[in-house]
Amino acid sequence: MIEVQPEDLLPPHFSDALLEMLHAHPQGLGEHHLLQLLAQRWPDSLFAEPGALRDPLQLFRLHFLLFNRLYLLADQLAPEQLALDIHVLKIVLRTRSAGEDAIQLADPLRAYYLDWAQWRQTNADDVQRLLNSFWQGRGAVSDAEVDEALAVMEFTAEPTPAALKRRYRSLLSQHHPDRGGSTARAQEINRAMLILQRYYGKT
Numbered sequence: 074m075i076e077v078q079p080e081d082l083l084p085p086h087f088s089d090a091l092l093e094m095l096h097a098h099p100q101g102l103g104e105h106h107l108l109q110l111l112a113q114r115w116p117d118s119l120f121a122e123p124g125a126l127r128d129p130l131q132l133f134r135l136h137f138l139l140f141n142r143l144y145l146l147a148d149q150l151a152p153e154q155l156a157l158d159i160h161v162l163k164i165v166l167r168t169r170s171a172g173e174d175a176i177q178l179a180d181p182l183r184a185y186y187l188d189w190a191q192w193r194q195t196n197a198d199d200v201q202r203l204l205n206s207f208w209q210g211r212g213a214v215s216d217a218e219v220d221e222a223l224a225v226m227e228f229t230a231e232p233t234p235a236a237l238k239r240r241y242r243s244l245l246s247q248h249h250p251d252r253g254g255s256t257a258r259a260q261e262i263n264r265a266m267l268i269l270q271r272y273y274g275k276t
Contacts, residue, residue, distance in 0.1 A: 082119060082138060083118075083138065083142070084114075084115045084118050087142060088142055088145070088146050088149070090111075090114060091107075091142060091143065091146055092146060092150075092166070094107065094110055094111075095157070095164065095165075095166040096166065099165075099166070100165075101158070101163040101164060101165035102163070102164050102165075103161070103162055103163060103164075103257070103260070103261055103264070104136065104139065104161045104162075104164065105126070105257075105260050105264070106257050106260070107139065107164060108120060108126065108135060108139065109257075111139075112125075119134075119135065120135060129197065129200045129201065130195075130196070130197045130200050133195060133200045134192060134195075136161075137186065137191065137192045137195075138192070140159065140182075140186040141186045141187065141189070141192070143157060143159050143164065143186075144159065144182075144183050144186050144187055145187070147159065150166075151169075154168060154169050155167070155168060155169060156168070156169040159182075160217065160218070160221070161218075161264075162218060162221045162222070162225075162261075162264060162265075162268075163221060218268050218272075219268065219269070219272050221265070222264075222265035222266075222268040222269050222272075223265075223269070225261055225262060225264075225265035226240050226241065226244065226262070226265050226266070226269065227240065227244070228240070231273070232269075232273075234273070237266075237269060237270075237273070241262065241266045244262050245259060245262050245263070248262060
């Protein structure tokens with residue numbers, strides 16, 4: 074039996090399209106926004122399947138496919154002195170700074186997403202366990218995630234639970250699509266709120 078490979082699931086020239094999108098957004102793209110752009114680019118692909126962003130297992134598989142391609146793209150760009158900062162909140166293409174390693178081979182996330190067996194072997198129960206661990210305190214969140222979430226919520230220091238709630242309601246009211254705001258910005262605010270709740274404890 075022939076095993077499915079990422080190339081069998083992705084549209085043609087997928088990495089080229091990713092690079093084009095990242096060049097078009099030099100400020101970076103959140104993962105959710107990037108998934109939406111991919112669905113628009115290929116309306117007949119698995120990225121545009123109904124409910125793909127709501128079903129946990131489907132979303133995990135899309136996330137894994139995307140990050141697998143991003144890490145491979147980062148490897149391809151290394152000789153060009155370009156780097157990819159790969160993070161769910163922001164994926165940024167940038168010029169590599171002097172003395173910066175082209176590829177961090179010891180990066181555990183890179184190793185995980187380049188291990189195609191992880192995609193094949195992860196089932197719905199595994200995804201649910203991953204989601205449950207999402208809320209297991211500060212150890213589940215990196216400092217970089219917290220810093221970016223604080224910036225999205227316009228905080229420069231740790232907020233009190235009450236201040237976090239007030240800021241969340243204020244920003245979401247201001248940027249809600251039903252009130253003329255941006256869907257992407259509202260989603261960014263929601264993701265930032267989830268990260269800060271996870272890090273500081275549910276509020």
